[in-house]
Amino acid sequence: MIVTKFGGSSLADAGQFRKVKQIMEMDHERKYAVPSAPGKRGSGDDKVTDLLYACHAAAAEGKPFKHILERIRARFEEIRSELALQVDLDAEFARIEKDIASGASRDYAASRGEYLNGKLLAAYLEMPFVDAKDAVRFDRDGRLMEEETNALLSEKLHSLARAVVPGFYGADPDGNIRTFSRGGSDVSGALVARAVNADIYENWTDVTGFRMADPRIVPDAQYISTLTYRELRELSYMGASVLHEDAVFPVRKAGIPTNIRNTNDPKHPGTMIRANAGQDNAHIITGIAGHKGFSIVSVEKDMMNAELGFGRRVLQAFEEYGISFEHLPTGIDTMCVVVHEKELAPHKDEVLARIRELVQPDTITVSDHLALIATVGRGMVRAFGTAARLFTAISSQGISIRTIDQGSSELNIIVGVDEDDFEVAVRAIYDAFVRM
Numbered sequence: 001m002i003v004t005k006f007g008g009s010s011l012a013d014a015g016q017f018r019k020v021k022q023i024m025e026m027d028h029e030r031k032y033a034v035p036s037a038p039g040k041r042g043s044g045d046d047k048v049t050d051l052l053y054a055c056h057a058a059a060a061e062g063k064p065f066k067h068i069l070e071r072i073r074a075r076f077e078e079i080r081s082e083l084a085l086q087v088d089l090d091a092e093f094a095r096i097e098k099d100i101a102s103g104a105s106r107d108y109a110a111s112r113g114e115y116l117n118g119k120l121l122a123a124y125l126e127m128p129f130v131d132a133k134d135a136v137r138f139d140r141d142g143r144l145m146e147e148e149t150n151a152l153l154s155e156k157l158h159s160l161a162r163a164v165v166p167g168f169y170g171a172d173p174d175g176n177i178r179t180f181s182r183g184g185s186d187v188s189g190a191l192v193a194r195a196v197n198a199d200i201y202e203n204w205t206d207v208t209g210f211r212m213a214d215p216r217i218v219p220d221a222q223y224i225s226t227l228t229y230r231e232l233r234e235l236s237y238m239g240a241s242v243l244h245e246d247a248v249f250p251v252r253k254a255g256i257p258t259n260i261r262n263t264n265d266p267k268h269p270g271t272m273i274r275a276n277a278g279q280d281n282a283h284i285i286t287g288i289a290g291h292k293g294f295s296i297v298s299v300e301k302d303m304m305n306a307e308l309g310f311g312r313r314v315l316q317a318f319e320e321y322g323i324s325f326e327h328l329p330t331g332i333d334t335m336c337v338v339v340h341e342k343e344l345a346p347h348k349d350e351v352l353a354r355i356r357e358l359v360q361p362d363t364i365t366v367s368d369h370l371a372l373i374a375t376v377g378r379g380m381v382r383a384f385g386t387a388a389r390l391f392t393a394i395s396s397q398g399i400s401i402r403t404i405d406q407g408s409s410e411l412n413i414i415v416g417v418d419e420d421d422f423e424v425a426v427r428a429i430y431d432a433f434v435r436m
């Protein structure tokens with residue numbers, strides 16, 4: 001049995017709804033659907049969720065918001081009338097307007113996009129509608145209560161052979177609507193997949209899966225057919241964004257694969273993400289991801305290796321200013337702390353002074369404007385000479401490598417280069433491993 005999640009662009013208008021229905025009908029194992037709110041119909045368009053946030057912001061400042069709500073209503077009305085659906089949007093919008101005018105929360109306002117799209121989709125697919133407020137539980141601080149949610153969703157869906165559950169929101173124990181962070185319908189879909197013990201969690205979007213590199217840098221980057229959840233974590237942490245980060249946990253735990261699919265190209269198998277995968281990709285590496293905006297703080301001191309607690313004290317200086325470190329390449333007498341530049345910048349002088357005070361180093365140097373590039377692949381451990389090939393590829397472009405970190409999992413090698421060299425280095429790695 002399959003749980004399908006459809007993103008905002010997959011449900012942006014009546015034409016997209018028709019594609020979704022065809023997809024649902026193509027495989028009768030597709031029994032539960034989790035919709036997002038209508039997204040952009042093209043560049044320059046608005047996402048319904050953004051318009052809902054704008055309604056709430058206007059209301060909170062005591063400004064009129066009806067004109068914004070009318071635009072939202074027009075979008076839903078167009079879908080409803082084109083598909084001839086029996087949904088009372090007048091009553092729904094009257095309630096939403098009244099609620100927002102009388103001080104309903106920001107999360108409540110934002111959630112109405114998924115709620116209404118869920119109502120329309122349920123009518124169109126002729127499936128029961130399960131309101132996520134009764135099935136997805138958050139605590140009073142707005143954190144997901146995963147086990148409670150799993151129990152509630154399982155109970156609600158147990159008796160329903162098919163259902164539509166809107167994404168993105170749920171409610172706290174007092175019944176107040178709460179949402180995930182943006183893009184959170186991916187998490188809702190994963191929770192539904194876990195609750196009904198699906199064989200596959202299909203995530204339908206407007207791309208054909210993950211690509212081996214960012215297509216803005218490598219325009220013809222190949223699609224990745226299989227990815228492990230661990231590889232996905234590494235790639236998304238470093239900037240590859242197709243799926244909400246938290247969507248991994250419920251399904252990974254339950255051993256359910258996630259399949260990224262394209263609503264506009266439903267025959268393409270997309271990217272399959274599993275807990276374990278064989279070495280079935282054509283290349284040693286699975287993908288390359290990275291981004292700019294890092295700083296390295298290098299702390300040097302002779303005999304550092306013999307000084308117990310040195311590392312802890314250096315990190316303490318960062319911790320005191322609320323800065324978390326990304327990587328920690330160390331040598332015998334040097335320790336490098338790689339951090340986000342924008343976290344360090346406001347406290348740079350204080351942090352350096354504190355390190356001096358805590359460990360009396362011989363020197364401290366800071367290099368800013370660094371880019372990190374992660375080359376990820378479950379096949380890298382077994383392949384001979386991967387690191388040499390990677391470094392040769394980069395240095396043959398005349399680029400100097402500022403830092404290296406091979407994760408102890410041997411699933412990835414991270415290199416730091418100057419920001420100006422970022423794109424060229426990514427292309428060089430891609431060429432060395434994929435185009436050979």
Ligand code: ASP
Nearest residue numbers: 036049168182183184185
């Ligand atoms: N509609 C919400 C957003 O735009 C949630 C989602 O689409 O997953 O972020």
